[in-house]
Amino acid sequence: MRNVDVPTEDPPRHKSKWSLDLTDDEEPAAAPAGEPEKNSTFRFAAIGALLIVVLFAGYGLGRLNNGTSASATTTPAAATSTGSTVVNENMPHTHGATGAGVAATSAVVGGLSLSSDGLTLRPATTTFEAGKQQRLSFTIxxxxxxxxxSYAIVHDKPLHLIVARRDLTGFQHLHPVMADDGTWSIDLTLAQPGVYRMIADFTALVGGRQVAxxxxxxxxxxxxxxxxxLPAVSDQATVAxxxxxxxxxxxxxxxxxxxxxxxxxxxxxxxxxxxHLVVLRQGDVAYLHVHPEQQLVDGKVKFWVTAPSPGSYRMFFDFQVAGQVHTAEWTLQVS
Incomplete structure (x- = not known):
């Protein structure tokens, strides 16, 4: 609808050939007998042309948006009998602040905050004695x-817990058990004095959505x-x-x-x-958890990794041989 100022006298009306007069109270002049209604024909033709232009413009914008806008990749999940979901893990992916997904082109680290995405890590206690087994309990x-x-099952577990001292020693990759009230618990031994970082990696099911x-x-x-x-940089480690x-x-x-x-x-x-490859950054214990390709490559385990910044890192590779899980460790320098 156009806003029109009403004049004191009705001036002669002059229409552009591109205008469409959709006023309901004006009757079109009758065409002379035997002559086609040219104005009506032109009017319908103009409307048809305009609709075609709009449709093609919408189609083009849709293709443009699909080709250029950022989109979130949602990993399919299947419900289990317990109400949890199992995330599809057929692609190598990185956990950080972004959680599970296809291999990213830039690393986004996690574990630096106790609160994010509307969720808060709340431990029952944060004080431990050196060399003594104690119960670590917390809620999300x-x-x-x-x-x-409610949590999604990611690589066979609803929550992965990483513990390491701030000098990147004493690494542990653990899997606590959750009680019905949402309290996670596990027996934990911290061998040496110091400040340790505990990092909870999970995908929560909150309000009908997955929050990784x-x-x-x-x-x-x-x-x-x-x-x-940190130990010297090397590409070789010996374990067991x-x-x-x-x-x-x-x-x-x-x-x-x-x-x-x-x-x-x-x-x-x-x-x-x-x-499973966990990478921790020296200085702030920023965290990456990387999963490999589904199949071995010439007998090798293949990961895809992006370093979040220059600096020194410690890499921890968890793997299993003859039913036993081992962890190989390396120091990595990124320039």
């Missing part, structure tokens, strides 16, 4: 303080803390009589392959994959 609280009780995130907080062990320097090497050089500009070779045993699937 939604907005309003109510503990979350990682939350972290510090645990304190009183005593004489002597920080350790097995030699583990890696080939590849992660950088900050693109996703790069990392190939892990285990000599002295045959790598077996563990937690839904042929291995």
């Amino acid at each position: 609280d939604a907005t309003g303080g109510t503990p979350v009780t 995130t990682t939350l972290g907080t510090d645990l304190t062990v009183a005593g004489n803390y002597v920080p350790q320097a 009589g097995l030699t583990v090497t890696y080939a590849g050089a992660p950088d900050t500009t693109a996703v790069q392959p990392l190939l892990m070779t285990v000599t002295g045993g045959t790598v077996e699937p563990y937690l839904g994959a042929y291995g």
Whole structure:
């Protein structure tokens, strides 16, 4: 509808050939007998042409949006009998602040905050004694303080817990058990004094949606803390009589392959994959959890990794041989 100022006298009406007069109270002049109604014909033709232009414009905009706009990739999930969901894990992916998804072109780290995405990590205690087994309990609280009780199953577990001292020693990859009230618990031993980081990696089911995130907080062990320097950079590690090497050089500009070779045993699937790679950054314990391709590549475990920034990192490769889980560790320098 057009806004029209009403004049004191009715001037002669002059219409552009592109205007469409849709006024309901004006009757069109009758065409002379035997002469086609040219004005009506032209009017219908103009309307038809305009509709075609609109349709094609909408189609073009749709293609433009599909080709250029950022879109969130949703991983299909299937419900289990317990009400949890199992996330499709057929693609290599990285957990950070973004959680599960296809291999990203830039790394987004996680575990730096105890609250994110409307969820808060709330431990029952953060003080431990060196070398003594204690119960670690915590909840993941939604907005309003109510503990979350439904989680998606990602690589066979609803929650992965990483614990490491802030000098990147004492690494542990654990899987607590959740009670019906949403309280997670596990027995934890922190061997040496110092400040440790606990990082909870999970996909919560909140309000009918999946929220994949990682939350972290510090645990304190009183005593004489002597920080350790990172071991020298090397591409080889030895654990339980097995030699583990890696080939590849992660950088900050693109996703790069990392190939892990285990000599002295045959790598077996563990937690839904042929291995799990956790990368921690020196200084703030920023966290990446990377899963590999579904199949071995010439007997090697292949990951795709992007470093979030230049600096020093510690890499932890969890793998299974003959039913036993081992962890190989390396220091990585990214320039």
